[in-house]
Amino acid sequence: xxxxxxxxxxxxxxxxxxxxxxxxxxxxxxxxxxxxxxxxxxxxxxxxxxxxxxxxxxxxxxxxxxxxxxxxxxxxxxxxxxxxxxxxxxxxxxxxxxxxxxxxxxxxxxxxxxxxxxxxxxxxxxxxxxxxxxxxxxxxxxxxxxxxxxxxxxxxxxxxxxxxxxxxxxxxxxxxxxxxxxxxxxxxxxxxxxxxxxxxxxxxxxxxxxxxxxxxxxxxxxxxxxxxxxxxxxxxxxxxxxxxxxx
Amino acid sequence: xxxxxxxxxxxxxxxxxxxxxxxxxxxxxxxxxxxxxxxxxxxxxxxxxxxxxxxxxxxxxxxxxxxxxxxxxxxxxxxxxxxxxxxxxxxxxxxxxxxxxxxxxxxxxxxxxxxxxxxxxxxxxxxxxxxxxxxxxxxxxxxxxxxxxxxxxxxxxxxxxxxxxxxxxxxxxxxxxxxxxxxxxxxxxxxxxxxxxxxxxxxxxxxxxxxxxxxxxxxxxxxxxxxxxxxxxxxxxxxxxxxxxxxxxxxxxxxxxxxxxxxxxxxxxxxxxxxxxxxxxxxxxxxxxxxxxxxxxxxxxxxxxxxxxxxxxxxxxxxxxxxxxxxxxxxxxxxxxxxxxxxxxxxxxxxxxxxxxxxxxxxxxxxxxxxxxxxxxxxxxxxxxxxxxxxxxxxxxxxxxxxxxxxxxxxxxxxxxxxxxxxxxxxxxxxxxxxxxxxxxxxxxxxxxxxxxxxxxxxxxxxxxxxxxxxxxxxxxxxxxxxxxxxxxxxxxxxxxxxxxxxxxxxxxxxxxxxxxxxxxxxxxxxxxxxxxxxxxxxxxxxxxxxxxxxxxxxxxxxxxxxxxxxxxxxxxxxxxxxxxxxxxxxxxxxxxxxx
Numbered sequence: 001x002x003x004x005x006x007x008x009x010x011x012x013x014x015x016x017x018x019x020x021x022x023x024x025x026x027x028x029x030x031x032x033x034x035x036x037x038x039x040x041x042x043x044x045x046x047x048x049x050x051x052x053x054x055x056x057x058x059x060x061x062x063x064x065x066x067x068x069x070x071x072x073x074x075x076x077x078x079x080x081x082x083x084x085x086x087x088x089x090x091x092x093x094x095x096x097x098x099x100x101x102x103x104x105x106x107x108x109x110x111x112x113x114x115x116x117x118x119x120x121x122x123x124x125x126x127x128x129x130x131x132x133x134x135x136x137x138x139x140x141x142x143x144x145x146x147x148x149x150x151x152x153x154x155x156x157x158x159x160x161x162x163x164x165x166x167x168x169x170x171x172x173x174x175x176x177x178x179x180x181x182x183x184x185x186x187x188x189x190x191x192x193x194x195x196x197x198x199x200x201x202x203x204x205x206x207x208x209x210x211x212x213x214x215x216x217x218x219x220x221x222x223x224x225x226x227x228x229x230x231x232x233x234x235x236x237x238x239x240x241x242x243x244x245x246x247x
Numbered sequence: 248x249x250x251x252x253x254x255x256x257x258x259x260x261x262x263x264x265x266x267x268x269x270x271x272x273x274x275x276x277x278x279x280x281x282x283x284x285x286x287x288x289x290x291x292x293x294x295x296x297x298x299x300x301x302x303x304x305x306x307x308x309x310x311x312x313x314x315x316x317x318x319x320x321x322x323x324x325x326x327x328x329x330x331x332x333x334x335x336x337x338x339x340x341x342x343x344x345x346x347x348x349x350x351x352x353x354x355x356x357x358x359x360x361x362x363x364x365x366x367x368x369x370x371x372x373x374x375x376x377x378x379x380x381x382x383x384x385x386x387x388x389x390x391x392x393x394x395x396x397x398x399x400x401x402x403x404x405x406x407x408x409x410x411x412x413x414x415x416x417x418x419x420x421x422x423x424x425x426x427x428x429x430x431x432x433x434x435x436x437x438x439x440x441x442x443x444x445x446x447x448x449x450x451x452x453x454x455x456x457x458x459x460x461x462x463x464x465x466x467x468x469x470x471x472x473x474x475x476x477x478x479x480x481x482x483x484x485x486x487x488x489x490x491x492x493x494x495x496x497x498x499x500x501x502x503x504x505x506x507x508x509x510x511x512x513x514x515x516x517x518x519x520x521x522x523x524x525x526x527x528x529x530x531x532x533x534x535x536x537x538x539x540x541x542x543x544x545x546x547x548x549x550x551x552x553x554x555x556x557x558x559x560x561x562x563x564x565x566x567x568x569x570x571x572x573x574x575x576x577x578x579x580x581x582x583x584x585x586x587x588x589x590x591x592x593x594x595x596x597x598x599x600x601x602x603x604x605x606x607x608x609x610x611x612x613x614x615x616x617x618x619x620x621x622x623x624x625x626x627x628x629x630x631x632x633x634x635x636x637x638x639x640x641x642x643x644x645x646x647x648x649x650x651x652x653x654x655x656x657x658x659x660x661x662x663x664x665x666x667x668x669x670x671x672x673x674x675x676x677x678x679x680x681x682x683x684x685x686x687x688x689x690x691x692x693x694x695x696x697x698x699x700x701x702x703x704x705x706x707x708x709x710x711x712x713x714x715x716x717x718x719x720x721x722x723x724x725x726x727x728x729x730x731x732x733x734x735x736x737x738x739x740x741x742x743x744x745x746x747x748x749x750x751x752x753x754x755x756x757x758x759x760x761x762x763x764x765x766x767x768x769x770x771x772x773x774x775x776x777x778x779x780x781x782x783x784x785x786x787x788x789x790x791x792x793x794x795x796x797x798x799x800x801x802x803x804x805x806x807x808x809x810x811x812x813x814x815x816x817x818x819x820x821x822x823x824x825x826x827x828x829x830x831x832x833x834x835x836x837x838x839x840x841x842x843x
Contacts, residue, residue, distance in 0.1 A: 067686040
């Protein structure tokens with residue numbers, strides 16, 4: 001079964017049932033399913049970062065959402081978007097100034113990133129982002145957390161977690177591509193906090209999230225940095241299944 | 248392994264076509280020859296630029312052939328006449344002898360193909376030829392120096408028109424001019440390529456020797472004029488390949504591109520006033536008709552087993568009247584009349600001298616001008632897009648600029664940077680709104696690019712390093728290549744090799760070069776693309792690092808070309824290195840830097 005907590009949405013309305021359902025912003029969505037021009041005007045505070053929305057990023061989002069996209073294209077475009085999110089997320093890691101000497105003998109004012117980072121992916125869809133991280137940071141340590149929802153109660157439950165021992169000393173890049181309710185990530189945050197990771201040291205890399213999930217997370221974990229490409233009431237919940245081919 | 252059949256044409260030179268066969272000199276067909284040690288620096292480089300198709304031709308059976316005299320002769324493989332730009336290099340000590348030993352022509356392509364029945368008149372030496380220039384002068388490279396000024400504007404090629412009767416020695420004169428000129432990038436265009444396509448009835452008449460190929464109406468002058476005009480402007484042209492068996496044009500065309508000097512030869516070369524206007528110099532080869540006839544007799548009888556009666560009859564019926572009506576009267580249009588044809592070294596030397604002077608007057612020395620061109624204080628152009636300098640970008644630059652970075656890391660980090668560069672460049676393509684249906688049952692307003700295909704064109708060698716990153720973000724991208732090298736003696740960039748996808752003019756082009764210092768190579772590459780009819784606004788120059796002067800130079804010359812890069816440095820030093828720069832990107836990437 002799909003380990004993602006988020007149930008597959010048939011319609012839009014289910015999404016509103018989430019914890020953020022009372023927010024005004026969801027009202028801006030027109031629900032008739034035909035003309036849903038949704039303008040994301042939410043303000044989730046300074047730790048909630050939207051990636052700059054270039055036409056290229058819009059295209060990647062469009063292809064991922066398009067149900068007629070063949071699977072190989074889907075993976076290709078998803079990987080591209082993941083890579084962009086990862087590259088953007090790495091900007092949030094600490095660095096120090098460091099001048100280097102170029103082959104021409106001149107000085108270039110550069111910088112060096114500090115050591116002591118790690119990635120944590122939330123199984124299963126978060127694992128889709130591991131390669132993107134690995135492509136940028138070849139030897140980074142990556143922990144995993146598996147969270148499943150109870151069939152009856154829909155409560156998120158931690159099944160498995162394996163994290164670097166010294167994770168509390170590290171900056172953590174938490175990877176989870178699609179957030180609808182935010183429950184899964186909230187649960188993962190609990191695990192990390194149990195391991196003494198500070199909120200401030202966590203950077204969530206996300207592709208698509210809903211306003212309610214964003215709201216839940218910024219409310220519960222104000223110190224965490226969240227990076228996403230899009231806030232939209234309807235999350236592409238098919239992501240994990242299509243990426244891994246289990247649909 | 249010096250050419251075998253390459254030389255074979257020589258004794259045919261004197262004949263030449265009244266439009267005949269496919270011959271033409273094919274100077275180009277370049278082949279890489281391995282020379283023995285004595286020929287030290289000579290090399291015959293592949294200068295045929297061209298799009299892919301060029302190379303297919305060799306394998307094609309020659310259709311043409313023959314020519315005159317009933318088409319005997321040759322069949323040697325198929326090449327086509329015209330020429331592609333050629334690069335000659337010299338220094339060949341000998342080997343210049345006008346009549347190198349003739350190698351037997353290969354009989355392989357049989358007579359079935361050759362027949363072209365028409366009046367005697369021409370026959371064209373076929374086969375590939377290799378021309379060598381006199382040894383005393385040394386030509387250091389085979390590349391093509393800039394053919395445009397520092398504003399990127401074209402200078403016209405120098406067009407020499409060569410007219411004369413059949414078997415008057417036009418081909419020999421052309422060959423000698425090319426040899427003596429000693430200029431790389433000479434194109435020879437033969438009128439034979441421009442015979443009109445015959446309809447069925449005409450075709451039958453041709454079969455029966457009744458069709459007059461020695462009449463101006465037999466040529467497609469409109470096409471000749473437009474082709475020659477484009478060549479003169481330095482644009483790439485597609486020259487038809489005429490099949491003398493079917494009297495139609497082959498599907499493929501031969502692409503000729505890039506000539507500083509164009510020699511256009513044909514019996515009717517002066518027959519059209521508009522055509523005359525295109526020529527910068529008009530040369531009439533005037534050989535005594537008795538000599539022409541004698542050559543023809545000797546050749547046809549000795550080499551083709553024809554009987555004297557037939558040869559004479561053909562001559563009297565077609566060739567001679569044609570000469571009197573359509574060729575000789577145009578002698579007055581000529582600037583220079585060369586008696587005795589190809590043996591007239593004095594006349595040929597004079598022609599060459601004149602052309603040299605002309606070329607010198609058109610010469611370009613760009614690089615220093617470009618480097619020094621002061622664009623100081625000018626705002627950066629609107630077409631420049633630099634990646635936002637995030638800590639990551641800065642951090643990656645720190646790695647690849649550091650002279651102590653290992654190659655492994657250098658490659659790794661430069662690839663990361665390239666990927667970001669291309670993602671950025673892709674965002675600059677035209678996009679349009681689109682609505683897609685999602686599995687969640689809603690419609691989603693998205694954006695999609697309207698560009699179907701992108702062609703990457705890399706400037707060797709450093710540009711090639713970027714191909715993989717482009718392929719990683721861009722499905723089904725096709726990749727062309729351009730080799731531009733700096734001539735160490737002159738400091739000028741030279742074009743050595745180019746291979747582009749055929750339909751390039753309809754595509755968006757990502758021009759790849761890792762670093763752009765003065766912009767000289769980038770400018771040359773852009774000029775090449777423009778010459779292939781790529782609209783300027785469809786060209787994206789993508790590089791990792793540029794110098795300000797390079798940005799300004801490119802943007803000034805080509806204001807519509809989009810420039811995408813990850814960083815722009817201030818200076819270029821006197822060795823044309825960017826400061827603080829990154830060093831020699833290609834050397835560091837490929838590990839060919841042994842300096843330290």
